[in-house]
Amino acid sequence: MAKTLQRLVATSNDPNQYFRLEWLKEKMQYRSPLRKFKVSLLAAMEELERVEIITAGRIGISGRGVEQAILTRA
Structure with a gap:
């Protein structure tokens, strides 16, 4: 699971990244x-x-009331 998250984080330069839990x-x-x-x-x-x-x-x-993972890049 950590490897999948690492790949997701690496695909964007945004410092804060948001992913819906259901989607993940x-x-x-x-x-x-x-x-x-x-x-x-x-x-x-x-x-x-x-x-x-x-x-x-x-x-x-989220603002829409959906649970999400919030990751801040190093």
Whole structure:
């Protein structure tokens, strides 16, 4: 999962990147419930922070009320 996130972050020069959780779940072909996906996603974001690919990663709510991953590039 961290590898997929790393590839997504690398495709854009935007310092802050936003990805809908449902879209990420489908993109990664993750079949467990969304609550388990969130746990795995947070762990993957922590790993990317540890290796300094991103400086921050979190799950937030968009202006439209949709859950999204928010990643800040290093």
